[in-house]
Amino acid sequence: MWLDKVNVLLVDDHEPNLIALEQVLENPELNIHKASSGQEALEMMLTNEYAIVLLDVNMPEMDGFEVAKLMKARKETRNLPISFVTAINKEKKYAIQGYEIGAVDYLYKPLEPEVVKSKVSVFVELFRLRKQSENRLNVIQSSMDGIAILNEDMRFVSVNDALVNMLGYKEEIDLEGELYELIVDPSKDIELTKEIFKQLGNSGRWKGEIYCKRRDGGAFPVSASLNQSSNGIICIIRDITERKAAEEQMRMLQSVVENANDMVVVTDPMPINAPDGPKIRYVNAAFERVTGYSKEEAIGQTPRMLQGKKTAREQLNKIKQALIEGKEAHVELLNYTKNGYEYYNDLRIVPVKNSRGEVQYFTSIQRDTTSRKTMEQDIKRANKELETFTYITSHDMRSPLVSLKGFCGELEEALDTLQPAIESGLSSLSEQDMAKAQRARDLYIPSALKYIKLGTQKLDSVTGLLLELSRTGRRDLSFEAIDVNQLVRASLDGLGHQIKQSDISVTVDELPDVVADPGAFAQIIGNVLDNAIKYLDPKRPGEIRVQGKVEQAHTIYSVTDNGRGIPKNQMHKVFEVFRRVGDVEHIAGEGMGIAFIKTLLNKHHGRIWCESEVDVGTTFFFSISHHLEQQMSVQ
Template identity: 25%
Template sequence: MVPETKVNILLVDDQPKNLLALEALLEKLGQNLVKAKSGEEALKCLLQQEFAVILLDVQMPGMDGFETAKMIRARPASQHTPIIFITAINRDDAYVFKGYALGAVDYLLKPIVPEILISKVAAFISLFKMTQEVKQQAAQLKAANIELEREITKRKQAEAALSRANEQLEIRVSDRTTQLKQTNQQLLAEIAERQQVEEALRKSEEKYRYLFEANPHPMWIYDLETLSFLSVNDAAISHYGYSRSEFLAMTIKDIRPPEEVPILLKALSELVPGINNFGIWKHQKKDGTLIDVEITNHNFLVEGRPARLVLANDITDRKRTEEALKLTQFSVDSAVDAIAWIKSDGHFVYVNDGNYRNLGYSREEMLSMSVPDVAPNVTASTWPDMWQKIKQNRFICFESVHRRKDGQIFPVEVTINYLEFNGLEYACCSARDISQRHRNQLALRESEERFRTALKNSPMVVFNQDTDLRYTWIYNPALGFTVEGIVGKLDTELFPPEDAQRLTTIKQRVLTTGIGTREETFTTVNGEVRYFDLTVEPLFNQAREFIGITCACMDITDQKKSEEISRALEAEKELRRLQMRFFSMASHEFRTPLGTILGSAQILEFCAQEWSESKRIKNIHRIKNAAKNLTQLIDDILTINRAETGKLEFNPRPIELEKFCHQLVEELQVNTSAKNPITFVSRGQCPKASFDEKLLRSILTNLLSNAIKYSPQEGEVHFTLISEQEVVTFQIKDQGIGISLEDQQHLFEVFHRGNNVESIPGTGLGLSVVKKCLDLQGGTISLKSAVGVGTTVTVTIPLVKD
C-alpha cells in the first residue's frame, strides 16, 4: 500500500512560542509543518514549495501579515492558496474587512479554540488533496490522449505505408507481410495500453464518486448558468431534508433565505473564473430551519458547461458555541472583580481587566508575576502548602489583603476554585476589593454607637411592634411606663379606648400599605392631654420579609404650647399692624373726599350768588365724585370684612353679560376724569347663565379702575370678554406702569401697594376685594406684568347655568 503523501502547511509568526504552539496543535494532523519567522521568510518558502494552507500572523515587525498576504496573492503560483489570519491585537472590524479584502479565507482571534483551528485546517487539507488528485487525473488523461493521438498518427502512417506496400505487393510480398505483422503487433499493444488508460480513468471516477457520496458533509454540484442542482450526496439529502429528486428539481436559490437571494446573485455575478471560493452563508432546510454553513467551492466543467462543486459544513452549533464563548470571555474580562487563573506553581496564566483596575498592573505585567507578588500574606515558601489546601478543599473563600503596584495595601474577599483542564491543574481565583465594605462597616459601628448615645440622651421613645401590633421592643419608655409593663401588650391594654383606636388606625395603615408616615397625635395620660410627634415605618428582617413596624415618638406638648403662644402673639402683632395700616389709610383716604365735599359745599354756600351755573355744577360734580369714592372705599372695607367673617353672600341672577359689560364701560368713561379710552371686545356666543351682579361689578370695576389709574393719559385699556361652554373669561390689558416680580408675590394682601406707585392715590384694597369675590364664586385670577410695559389681568369664572 502506497503511503499517503503529506501536504505542506506554512506557519508564519515572528514569535517562536506562537509557532511552537501552532505546531503542537496541528502536529496530530500528520502533515508537513513548515515554519517561517517573518513575511520575507514565508515568501522564500513559497518559492520552494506548494502549500495547502497558510496560517499567517497579522502583527509582525517589518513586513506585517497584510503586506505578506498581498505579496502572496501577487504571485500566480500562490494566488489561490488559502490564507488564515491569526491575531490577538487587531480585533476591529476594519482589520477583519481588510484581511478578507486581501483574499483571506478566515480571520481568527486569539485565544484560539484548538478544535476550531484543527477543523478549518483539516478541511483545507482535504480540499487541497482533492484538488491535487483531480489535477493529477487531468494530467494523466491529457497524457493518455496525447499518446493516443500519437498512436493514431502512427497508425495512419502505417496504413499509408501499407497502401504503398500494396502497390509494390508483387515485388515485395514477403517484406510487406513482415511489416504488416509488426504493425499489427504494435496496434494490439496500443489498444491494450489505451484500455489500461480507460480503466485507470474509470477507477479515478469511481474514487471521486466514492469521495463525493461517502463524504460526511453535504456536497453537491450545480450548473453556474442555470443554478440547478446536477448532483447531491446522501449527506446533503439527510441534512437538508429534501429527497434526491426534489434536490434535482431545485436551484441553489431554493436553499437560501429569500432575503439573501439578491446577495447570492450579486456574489455569483462577481465570480472570478478559476478561483476557488470560501465563505460562511445562511441556508434554509426543508422544514424552514435556518443554519449557518461554511462553504468551500471548486469550479470546473461538466460536459463543457461551467459548474461548481460545493462542500457545506454546518457550523450552527459551533457558531453558537463561539458566541457563547465570546460572551463568557467578555463577561469575565468586564467583571468588576479581579479574576485570574493560576498554575500550581503560583504563576498567573490568565487575568481579566479587573486586575488592572484593582492592582494597577497591565495584563502583560501580571502574566509574568506570581501570587506572592500581589499577596503580602503569601510567600514562595508558603505557597505549596496553600496550593495543597486549595487542592484538598476544591473551594475556599476567605478575606485577605492585596498590594497594588504603588505599594498600597487594601482588603479583599478571595474565592478560589480548584480545576483540572487538559491534564493540568489550575486555580480560578476571584478577588473583590472590600475597602468600601470595611469603611461602611466602620461607619455603621460608629453610627450605631452615636445612635445609642443619642437615644440615651434624647427624649425620643423608640419601639417595635409585630404584625398583631404587640410591642416586641422599646427603648427609653416615658410617661411612667416600664419596658416590662409594655412589651407583649397592645395599645388597647395601655391607653384609653379612643386614644388606642387613634394610634391603632395610624399603625394599621402602615401595616396595610407598607408606606411609612409621620403624624402628630395625642393621648390622655393621668387626665392630661399630651401631644406626640409619631413616626411609623414598616419593619423587615434580613430576608426582606415584612415582620411589623418600627416607631419613634417624642412628647411635643410643651413645644406645641409654645407654638400656640407664638402663633397667638404673631397674630396679635399682625392684627395691630393691619389696624395701624387701616387707620393710616382711613385717615388719609377718608380725609381727601371729605375735604373735597366740605370745601366745595362751603364755596357753594358763600359764593353761589357770584358764580355762574357752570361753576356751581362743577363743584356739585366734585362733591358727587368725592362721595362716590368714599362710598367705594367703604364698600371695599365692608366686602373684605364680610368675606373674612363668612358673611359675604353669593346670589346669582340671570343677566345679559355682554350688555352688562357695555354699561359698565360707559359708566366708568363718564365718571372718570382720566382720558383713557376703554376698548371692549366680546368673543364667542354668550351662553344663558347667572351671575352675582354685585360681586361681578365689584371685580370688574376694581380691575378697570386700576388699569385707568395706573396708565398714562390717553393710554388705551383693552377689555375682552371670552365666552365658552363651561366658563367665561374677562381679560383687561393696559399700558401702565406695570408691577415688579417682587410686588406680584404680595398682590392680594390687604393694604399692599406696589413700590413704583409713587404719588398715585390708592388704598391697597382693590385686588384683595377682587380675590375675595372670585373665591366665593370658584373663580381664578392670573396676571402677567412688566415694569414700564403694562399689565394683563385674566379672570375666569365658572358658569352657573339656568
C-alpha cells in the first residue's frame, strides 16, 4: 500500500466511551489516537494528520462545539473532517449547529458499530485519495519540466511552477484559462500543428519538438509530449535550448574534426596491453585520404593495422607505457598505408576520462610528416655533401697556397740576389730606361710581391676557417651537465690581456647551469665575448655584462656591451658568412665567428640573435634547448 496507516482521532472525556469506540474501529490499517479533553485534542492535531475526528459534544471546560470552532479558526486544522458524537443533545437544532460550524456528520449514541465503521472508512479513503493527489501535485510542482493540463478547447486548466517560470510569467493564474496559442504560434508551422491535432485525434498522444513563446515574445525550442486523458490533455514541456546549443556546437566540432587536415582517430577503452588492443571507433576523412583505408575498413580494427616491419618498437613501447599510466603519448612513427607505402606519422594520443577518472576512449591527432621528413633528409644529405665539398675544397686549396707562399719568398730572395747585377746593368741604360728599371725594381716588383703575399695569407686564413667550420659541422658532440659560471670565468681569463689593456669593466651575474657540449659551449661564449671586446667604442670606457635565465623550453644567455652598436639597416648582415658591419677596418677577423656559433647552436637545438642601438651598445642572446637535458635523463 502506498500509505501504510491512517490516523483517526477519538475525543471524549469518558474513558469507557473511548475504549468502546476504539474497539468498534479496530483495524490494522488505522492508528487510533485518543484524547480525553478538547485541549489535549487540539494539541495532538498540531503534530499529527488525521483522516477524521470523532468529537464528543458534551465535555467539561471546553465542549465539542468550542473545539470545532477553534479547529476551523486554525489553518492547519481548518479542513479536517469532524463527526460529532452525542448521547444528550439529540435535538435537531444541535445537529444544525454542528453542521454550521463545519461538521461532516452528527452521530447519536448508542452508536451502531457497522454504521460508524462504514462512515469512518469513507473518510479514511478520502484521506488516502487526498494524500495521493497531494503527492502527485508535489511531484508535478517539483518537476523541472513544465507540466500543464488543457481542456477540450485547448485552454490551460492547470500549470506547474516550472512552466510558469519557463515562459516568463509570475503566477499560474496568468496562464490558466488562456488558449494554448498563448505559448505556441500555430501559424509559424501550420503543417506541424495539423499533424499534432491529427495524432491526438487518432492515438490520443503526440511527441516531438516545437518552439514555444515566452511572455516577452522570445521563442525557444522545447521537447513536448501531449497525452489525452480523462482529465484533459496532459502536456509535458522540456526546455531544450542548452541541448540544442550543445548539439549545434557538436555539429560544428564534428565538421571541424571531419574536415581537418590532420588525421583524427578514436579508439575504445580496451586495455592497451590486451591481445587485440583498443579497437578503432572513429576516423576522419584525412585518415581515409592518407592511409587509403575507408571508415568501414578501419572501424573495428586496431591501429596496429598501420604498423609494419620498420615501425619502431621503442616508440610503440613508449605509447604503451604512457597509456597504461594514463598519460599522453607523443611520438613519431613510420607507418604503412593500405597499399604498403611508408609514411611518417607525428602522433599524439590522449586518454579521455570521465569524472571518476576512468578511461572512456583514446583520441589521437596524427599528422603526415612524410614531406617534412623527406625534406629534412634531403637538406641533411645536401648539408653533408656541402660539408664534404667544403672540406675537400679547403683541404685541396691548402697545397697550392703553400706553394704560392713559398714561391713568393723565393722571388724575394732571388730579387735580393740579383740586386748587384741589376745595379751594374743599370749604368748601361739610358737615363729614361734607367728610371723605369729602378721604379720596377724598387716599387712595382716589391709592391706586387707584397699584395701576392697578403692575398695568399688572406686566402689561407679563409680556407683554414672553412676547414675548421666543416670539421665543426661534422663533429659529434658529447652532452653533459656543465658549470657555466666556471666556463665563463675560463673564457674571460683567456681574454684577460685584452680586457686589462683596454680597461674594460666586466660583470658576470650568477648563471644557470645547462646540459651542453663543454668544448662547444666554451667556443660559443668565447666568440661572443671576443666580439663584444672587439667592437667596444674606444671613445668611452668599455662595459660588458653576462647574464642568463631559464625559460620553459630553453636556457638563454646574453652578453651586453656598451660598444658602437649596429645600424638597423645592417642588422640582417650580422649573421651572414664573411660579412662584418660598421667601421671594421682596424678590427681583426674574417666575419666567420657568428657562423661557427650558429653551427654549434644548431647542434644544441638553439639559436642566436641580437638587439642593438648605435652609440649605445649591443646584446647578443643565445639559447640552449632543454631537450638535451631530457634526452640525457632518458639515457
